[in-house]
Amino acid sequence: MPYEFLDDGVTSDVTFHAWGRSLEELFAAAADVTLNVMVRSLDSVRPLEMRSVSVEADALDLLLMRFLNELVYRKDVEELLLRATEVDVDPGRNRVQAVLTGERIDPKRHDLVADVKAVTLHDLRVERTETGWDAHVTLDV
Numbered sequence: 001m002p003y004e005f006l007d008d009g010v011t012s013d014v015t016f017h018a019w020g021r022s023l024e025e026l027f028a029a030a031a032d033v034t035l036n037v038m039v040r041s042l043d044s045v046r047p048l049e050m051r052s053v054s055v056e057a058d059a060l061d062l063l064l065m066r067f068l069n070e071l072v073y074r075k076d077v078e079e080l081l082l083r084a085t086e087v088d089v090d091p092g093r094n095r096v097q098a099v100l101t102g103e104r105i106d107p108k109r110h111d112l113v114a115d116v117k118a119v120t121l122h123d124l125r126v127e128r129t130e131t132g133w134d135a136h137v138t139l140d141v
Helices: 023-038 060-078
Strands: 003-006 014-020 049-056 080-090 095-104 125-128 133-140
Touching (some): 003 023, 060 125, 060 133
Antiparallel strands (some): 049 095
16 A cells, blocks of 8 residues: 554654655545544445546645545445545646545444544645655544
């Protein structure tokens, strides 16, 4: 998996580092780790429902934040656990369009771990590296 959890030792929030060769891979990895904070096994989430999403922001890091917050919003409002299956990031326009697939929360099938409330601005960053793209994200749980 192209991510790892980090322990800053300061807060009860969950911080992670995600990476990808492209922005699309990075955004998909960040979506997976956000879901993985909510449910123990990503494989337990079946692709039974589909949603299309288009998000814009003023900067790339804020774009990732808004994208991940869209997943949290869908979990809260529609009770859906979603994965990003098709992602298209336009860095020039700071826009991401994605297809999200998943299913309704079922506590009998999904081993729920934590309730993610939001993505925070704390140490949020998206950076280009020699091998692609990295992100550092903190989730409020």
